[in-house]
Amino acid sequence: MDTTQISTNARDGDQYAHCIEVSKRIRWDIEDDVIRGRRFDFDKKFLPDGLSKVNELPFLSEAEKRFVSQIQGRTYANMFGLVERFICAKVLEVSREYFLGDQVALEALVRFSDEELKHQELFRRLEKLAGKQMPAGYRFLPQPNEVAQVVLGKSTWAVLALTLHIELFTLVHYRESIEPDVQLSDLWKDVFLFHWKEESQHAVMDELEWVREDRKLSAEQRDRAVNELIELVTAVDGILQAQAKQDAEYFVANCNRAFISEDVAAIRQTMLNAYRWQFIISGVKVPRFGKVLNGLITPEQGERIASALATIM
């Protein structure tokens, strides 16, 4: 009998059971717990400076810096709504393997996907609220279903790698920059607090499922999956480039003053730097992500990923 295999599975089983227990205990409601009839306070920032990178724009007034953080906060919420579309679909797909098997793992994954559906609804509500209070003209360009079609066309290994990366940076953003910032909008802070509570379990399950998927692959399949992961990150960067340009134009158009062309270029570049930091680089730098990834790939594959990232970082 292979006792190593049994103890590994038992440990995975404990982790799924723990995810269910926490998920039940911290379960929250969009209106009763998070929004509570509130509106956004536009005297406050929506994102902390460490994420919005506004200090790279010293020629802006404090009010203008705050406006940058509010536009980025709106895009941040929309980006989560976008990625959660494909994350939810992939988690439901992965859960099929447990339909007639481990019912604890199945329940944990069903709760995971249910929470992502709720988060998408939360982020849609926030977009509506922001739309009522912010100047007209804001546009979130990427379409969640179109992006999901592209992402879900890649191998499960690549999608789970991207998903773990996303859920880990969500946790880091909250713990390291959103939670300690006293100048953030209270409603916005609560959004990230409640989101963080449920995302903590998601990251555990992403890792379990990614490692489990990895065990099924041949060396050739994994090598192709590494290339697909690079393609996904490049696609995310394409989305960020387009949205950064869009958000910079919206900012400039609603500032009630003229900017010289060098300053417009700087605003556009800072938007892109901020989005790349938020959605790509900060996740790559999470030690847990590197540890899991490097445990699955060869040094050559690691170098391939690093040289692709070098063009973004």
Ligand SMILES: [Fe+2]
């Ligand atoms: Fe989420």
Ligand SMILES: [Fe+2]
């Ligand atoms: Fe999640």
